[in-house]
Amino acid sequence: MTTQKIEKWRLEELALVLNHLSELLRKGNNREWANVFYHFHTEAQNIISSREFDLDPLKKLIQNIKNCFLRLSSFKNLVFWPKDSGENEKINQDFQHSRARLLKILEDMEQRTIEYIN
Numbered sequence: 001m002t003t004q005k006i007e008k009w010r011l012e013e014l015a016l017v018l019n020h021l022s023e024l025l026r027k028g029n030n031r032e033w034a035n036v037f038y039h040f041h042t043e044a045q046n047i048i049s050s051r052e053f054d055l056d057p058l059k060k061l062i063q064n065i066k067n068c069f070l071r072l073s074s075f076k077n078l079v080f081w082p083k084d085s086g087e088n089e090k091i092n093q094d095f096q097h098s099r100a101r102l103l104k105i106l107e108d109m110e111q112r113t114i115e116y117i118n
Contacts, residue, residue, distance in 0.1 A: 005112040006058065008048065014109070015044035017102050018065075024095050027087075028080030036075075040065055059113055062106050069103065 018041035025034035043061050047053075068075040080091045 006053075006055075006109055010105070010109060010112075011044060011048045011058075014102075014105050015041055015048060017098060017105060018044055021095070021098050021102065024080075024091060024098060028078075028091050028095065030078065030080070033075055033078065036068070055113055058109070062110055062113075065102070066106055 018037050022034050022037040022041055025031075025037060040061065043057070047057050047061065050057075067073065070076065078095070080088060080095065
């Protein structure tokens with residue numbers, strides 16, 4: 001029997017970060033990536049609201065998000081260029097921080113999905 005290793009609050013934190021990234025991407029006039037992260041947010045919400053927790057959709061979501069950080073992905077090196085330079089700096093700092101937070105959440109969740117055999 002497996003124990004629940006991923007608490008609901010962790011999934012909710014993931015959904016919040018995904019939604020925040022989607023909003024930042026919209027502010028930075030990058031609708032394509034905003035839609036991708038909004039879709040990830042929706043998937044996270046579906047996992048949270050499902051009656052029984054199923055690890056497979058979460059593992060798939062984690063992998064799909066991590067693919068955005070691969071070397072060839074434009075998301076990895078994305079920088080915003082809004083019209084207002086003060087806004088530009090603020091959005092970029094928030095974006096960098098949120099992206100790093102997302103990676104940390106994903107790494108933590110991924111570790112919690114590994115089942116060790118004695």
